[in-house]
Each structure stands twice: as structure tokens, then as C-alpha cells.
Amino acid sequence: MMISDTAKWQTERAQFELEEVERLKKELLRAIDGDDYLKEQVIELRYQNQILREENQCLKDKLEKAHEFMKQFVIGGINLLEKFMEWIGEKVKDVGRGR
Template identity: 65%
Template sequence: MFLHGGDDDVREKLIDVMYENQRLQEENKSLKELLEKAYEFMKQFVIDGVNLLEKFMESVGKVMERLR
């Protein structure tokens, strides 16, 4: 009987983890869609012949190189 109770606890934890995983996957999808909209918005603006998204990615690349 004691082991059965332990199995129930494990089953409940597994179900909780599965629901949390599903919630996080949905949140991740939503954030990816929002990021894509931001990228599309940034592409509309041009600075010195380069769109804002490219300028942003270039600056991120420079920061990443400094961190290495």
C-alpha cells in the first residue's frame, strides 16, 4: 500500500511537469511570433542604407565578440 501511494505521487508530479511543459511551449511559440513581428517592424527602417534589423544584429555580433 505504501508503494502505491508513492506511485501516485510520481504520477501527479509527472502530470504537473507535462502541463508545465505544454504551457512553456505555448509561451515560447507566442514569444517567437512576437519576436518575428519585431524583426519585420525593424526591417522597415533604414539607417545609412542598412535596415534597423541588420544594424541591430551587427551590434549584437560586436558585443558577442567582446564577450569571448
């Protein structure tokens, strides 16, 4: 009788440990899948970041060309760039005054 009880207890203990192993296995597999997802997200974000850097550089180049172009033209003794900057300054003041 005692051997039977011990065997039953060991069987129940083994079953419990097997269930715990299965639970940990599932948890580990979810964590691994999560890592793959995060890796994909990092790759995607790096790609998007590179595209934005290239676009930013292109816009900076265009702005520099526009500045150089505007500096070439003079209106009333002031180059077009300075005139434009004055106009922008006036608009900012107007916005500040609530116009």
C-alpha cells in the first residue's frame, strides 16, 4: 500500500512538473517570437530613419540653393533674401500681435 501511495505521489509530482515545463516552454516561445517582432520593428525604423535623413538632406540642399538664388537679386539696395527675411519678421510680429 505504501509503495502504491509513493508511486501515486511521484506520478502526480511528475505530472505537475511536466505541466510547469510546458508552461515555461510556451512562455519562452512567446518571448522568442516577441524578439523577432522587435527585431523587425528595429529594422523597419532604421529604414524609415534613413529615408528621412536622405529627405532632410535633400531639403537642406534645396534651401541652400534657394538662399544662394535669392542673394543674387537686389531690390532697392537690399538682396531678395534680406527682403524676404524682413517680410517673415513682420509676419511673425503680426502673429504675435494676434492679427
